[in-house]
Amino acid sequence: MHNKTIAELSIALRDGQVSSTELTTQMLQRVKTHDATLNSFVTVTEDLALAQARAADERIAAGAAGPLTGIPIAHKDIFCTLDVRTSCGSRMLEGFVSPYDATVVANLQRAGAVMLGKTNMDEFAMGSSNETSYYGPVRNPWDTETVPGGSSGGSAAAVAARLCAAATGTDTGGSIRQPAALTGITGLKPTYGRCSRWGMIAFASSLDQAGPMTRSAEDAALMLAAMAGFDERDSTSAQRPVDDYVGALGSPIKGVRIGIVKEFMGEGLDAGVGASVSAALDELTRLGAELVEVSLPNAGLSVPAYYVVAPAECSSNLARFDGVRYGHRCTDPKDLEDLYKRSRSEGFGAEVKRRIMIGTYALSAGYYDAYYLKAQKVRQLIADDFRRAFAACDVIVGPTAPGTAFRLGEKADDPVSMYLQDIYTIAVNLAGLPGMSIPAPASDGMPVGLQLIGNYFDEARLLNVAHQLQLATDWHRQAPADFV
Amino acid sequence: MQWETVIGLEIHTQLATRSKIFSGSSTAFGAEPNTQASLIDLGMPGVLPVLNKEAVRMAVRFGKAIGAQVAERSVFARKNYFYPDLPKGYQISQYELPVVGSGVVEIVLEDGSTRPVGVTRAHLEEDAGKSLHEDFHGMTGIDLNRAGTPLLEIVSEPDMRSAKEAVAYAKKIHQIVTYIGICDGNMQEGSFRMDANVSIRPKGQAEFGTRAELKNINSFRFLEKAINFEVARQIEVIEDGGKVVQETRLYDANKDETRSMRSKEEANDYRYFPDPDLLPLEIDAAFIAEVVEGMPELPDARRERFESEYGLSAYDADVLTGSRIQADYFEAAARTGGDAKLTANWVMGDLAAALNKEGVDIADCPVAAADLGLLVARIRDNTISGKIAKDVFAAMWAGEGSADQVIEAKGLKQITDTGAIEALVDEVLAANSAQVENYRSADPDKQPKMLGFFVGQIMKRSQGKANPQQVNELLRRKLGG
Structure with a gap:
């Protein structure tokens, strides 16, 4: 069951x-x-x-x-x-x-x-x-x-x-x-x-x-x-x-225009994942979809822009966790400053602290224009890229992540390599678009995600394209052997 | 050296909305701590602000009242700093794009001359809670009832040149915000709080000196004293060869001095950025038109109307329109009184004196405006004299009923029957034949003064009820004859 x-x-x-x-x-x-x-x-x-x-x-x-x-x-x-x-x-x-x-x-x-x-x-x-x-x-x-x-x-x-x-x-x-x-x-x-x-x-x-x-x-x-x-x-x-x-x-997907982002299919993408994504694209073509190449020239800026905007907002959003009204409070605070410092130092882990620091810096006087404001401009450029791309296609399809699951601890000490996990997904958030990941054929026995990106509020179309692919394939039916 | 003072004010007016600016909690003053704090006001994880449209309406009303530009698009921004009574760790305010742009108000100086003061901007923001330092044995209590109360911060240009001008400006803003009904103006409860930016410069110099910001002043008297102290302090610092440092200072009313709170170096970097939880505030022409439609008459217009419609002097019109509630009171009283000038005298005279003596606000006046008007009507129709009216008023104040009820109960109806008055006159003249002789043989220009004696005697006999004009007339005739 x-x-x-x-x-x-x-x-x-x-x-x-x-x-x-x-x-x-x-x-x-x-x-x-x-x-x-x-x-x-x-x-x-x-x-x-x-x-x-x-x-x-x-x-x-x-x-x-x-x-x-x-x-x-x-x-x-x-x-x-x-x-x-x-x-x-x-x-x-x-x-x-x-x-x-x-x-x-x-x-x-x-x-x-x-x-x-x-x-x-x-x-x-x-x-x-x-x-x-x-x-x-x-x-x-x-x-x-x-x-x-x-x-x-x-x-x-x-x-x-x-x-x-x-x-x-x-x-x-x-x-x-x-x-x-x-x-x-x-x-x-x-x-x-x-x-x-x-x-x-x-x-x-x-x-x-x-x-x-x-x-x-x-x-x-x-x-x-x-x-x-x-x-x-x-x-x-x-x-x-x-x-x-x-x-x-x-709805059959015959005639649906599938946009392939050329910037997403090159360097940095694991070969096995690339092959798997290609197999999925072949299947979409077999179902009658048309493939068109599109370009997101500013996609390369999405990770840096994201790592300004997201930490900036998080540095403010997480300010409410101060040990005053709820949540972790340090024992025996000496004074207000001590209460804040120790409650937050003890309550937050290293990655959260890193992002609060980055965000605080990006918003601080004298740096706001160079970081936060610039990142917001990049966001607009990325949204414009997508707008142009969706003039030529109905759904964008590509890889979700650059590789398959990595080993525990493998990237834990390398934040930048960890951040690059989201290189294909982040632009979608910056533009506010809907995006989806569905299974593509496995690579070396490990799952691969196929990302589908739609225009604003076009979830119904995204879901239908995914559903049509899933009706024709059993990739999504694969289960991890020890848990069936 | 001759010094010139330069002052700009930031005034925080608490808007008179029923609920908070970003939550549905009540804004009523004085409730048990934290009973008017919702999930949003407490800054719980996952909560979001939703803008109260009424606060926007009030901000627009202020903008239109001072002839300012109302922004079609303004933006809420987060002002980030840590303080225990600031639940989210940031205050939602407006920074680069405020809802109200620049405008001008006219202030009236003591010599009667007027002077324009520029308003730079006015923006919407939320108030913080309160830290309670008493009763917690070395700890601090936090009351978040006030957190999220809507404020309109009104920022002036550095246009004022003396403490008196600053007070005149603050009073003008107070008058406007209370007139248009966006603020109750209650200074004790903190509904109207002032920060003053004060600097001095050698007379004739164009650049401004370094300013100090005097925080959180909640009375006009303290505003004047704080500025005067601060100006003297700055002059002394400079004349002693020192430099004024940019800092925030607090006025201590008990010691009548300002003292440093924090320097520029210690000041927070507020890291303002647009609040991503709120969309930009867009105000269209229809909304503004609707606000203008519902705009009450403004004080300057009302003052002019009082002069033209009621024939009041400029002075009377100015005093009566000093507050909306007083002007409303006057107009209601004048409607039943039927004599605007006489009503004005009563409102500014006996009524004001009684309110002042008892320390009662006109809003809580025990004599209703219509009742005062009725008293005026009774003077007008000669039911009572002006003198008796004072006694009737005192009884009304004491809660003994309406003017008619008091007159009836105390038998104060004026005697206007000529026969009755003549009898009284005759009685008094007969009983004081020596004084009558003296009067008749006296110098004509001394006679009017001597007449007072007889009037007094007659009024005494009539228990004040005889019509004084008739008494005077009859007396003059009989003594002259």
Whole structure:
């Protein structure tokens, strides 16, 4: 049962092949069995999950079920969950119990999804390997000596290992897509503003976006349909109706123009990943899509621009963690200065501190114009590049990450090499576009991610292209051998 | 050396919205600590601000009131610094693009002359909470009820040249913001707080001297004293061969001095940047038109109208329009009183004196405007004399009822019956024949003064109720005859 997708489980639940309580119990058991190895969950909410499952069973019995009713999912621990610990992967929020639900969490709960627990992540979503978590690294179910990617590494590993049917993630520079790529699942970062950020602990507010992590494009459509929508509590959320993502899945992709970014297919890309991406492109061509070459001349500036904008915003967003009202506070502070210094020094890990320092510097008097303002201009250039590219194509396709999963510790001491993990994903966040990662053929037995980038609010088309490819292939059906 | 003082003011006016600028919490003053602090005000993880449209409306109203440009597009920025009563570690304010651009207000100086003072800008921002240093045994308590209260910070040009001018300007701004109903103006509760940038320069020099910023002054009197102290201090520093350093200073009202709070070197680098949680604030012409439509009459226009409509002197019109509530009171009283000049005298005279004596604000005046008007009407229709009216007013103030009720209850109705008054006059003349003789033999120009004796006697006999004009007339006739 755990190998089934949401779409399949939904039918099984409706047809009475299994109850949500049975399914939830089974999944909780799998978490107990496997998560000692993976460390993908930081909190398991067993009692809550079973209570929600019972309520879902009643709803199913009453014939009032939706497609997500009774489906066991997990939330990245960046989402605030009422009366449940919300740590954001940090010592700073160890033991912090949120007094409210994030909108995304509330939306999924309303849709009937069952929350199994909260998943591990890079501290405050800063990382690409899930090694910066205070709660220890997450291991990749395909090879437990490798990382699952980050920052939504816990969600990715849990979905890949079939510990939950789907999970939520957040993506600021690639944090949904890169771990989805490294663990062989489907992950979608929607257009900026499509999902509410209310209750999602901010890393870089102008880039952060929530999205689903699933085992198929169809499941991503089901999840996104519940997650997305305008929220009056988030001024940056989009005031436009949510498209019918599931309804849009049936269109043939004959004639769809696929843009190949020439800057993404050259230097720096692992040969195996390159071959895998080419195989996927061949399959898209076989299905009738047309390939066109497009250019993003400023894409090379995206990583440096990102590492100014994101740290700048994070340096301000994380100022509230000061030991005064909640979260970690040092023992016996001498005075106010001591309270701040020690609480924050003890509460934050090295990567978070590095980014706070970078961001503080970039915003400081005399440097603002040279860094922050310039980075914002680069952002505009990148958005313009995409606008021109989308005049010539409907969907951009390329690699999600430059390589497959790397070994734990391999890049931990080399931040720049770690930052380059997001070289193909970051431009999408800077422009605010939707992006998706779906499995391409494996390389040396390890998953490879194929990135699909759409125009603003064109999630329905992205999902359909992904779905058509998944109907024709079984790449997304591959599972890590030890977790089937 | 002759020194010239240069002053610019930054005034923080608390906007009179019901809820906070970025959350739905109440802004009411004086609640139990932290009972008016929502998740947003507490700066919980994951919360987001949503702009209160009413605060924008009020800012626009101010902009239009001083003839300033209202920005079609303004931007909220984060001002980053750490302080325990600043929950997010940054204050949401406006920096490069404020909602209100430059405007001008006219101030009236003591000699009656007027002078324009430039307003550089006005921007919206949120207030911080309060740190409570008492009752916590070496610790500090934090009350976040005030956190997120909307402020409009009004920044002037360095156009003022004396403490008195600064006070006149501050009073003018106070008058405007209270008139247009965007601020309650309550200085004790911190609804109107002033920072003064003060510098001196040799008379005739074009460049400004180094300024000191005097923070958080909450009364006009303290503003004047703080500036005067600071000017004297700076002159002394320079004349002793020293240099004024750029710094923030605090005025201590108890010691009547300013002292250094922090120097420029210790000043925070606020690292302003546009707040990514809020979209740029866009204000269209329709919104502005709607605000202008609902704009109350401004003080200068009202003063002119009081002169033309009620025939009041410039002085009376100025005093009565000093505050909107006083002007409203006057107009309501004049409507029932029917005599604007007489009503004005009462509002500025007996009423003002009573309010002053009892330390009561006109907003809490125990005598309603319409009731005062009725009292004026009773003087006008000769039911009572002006003198008796003072007693009636005192009774009204004491809560003994309306003018008519007091007159009735105390039997104060004026005697206007000529026969009754004549009888009183005759009685008094008969009982004082010696004085009558003296009067008649006296020098004509001394007679008017002597007449007062008889008037007094008659009024006493009538318990003040005899109509004084009639008494005078009858007396003159009988004594002359």
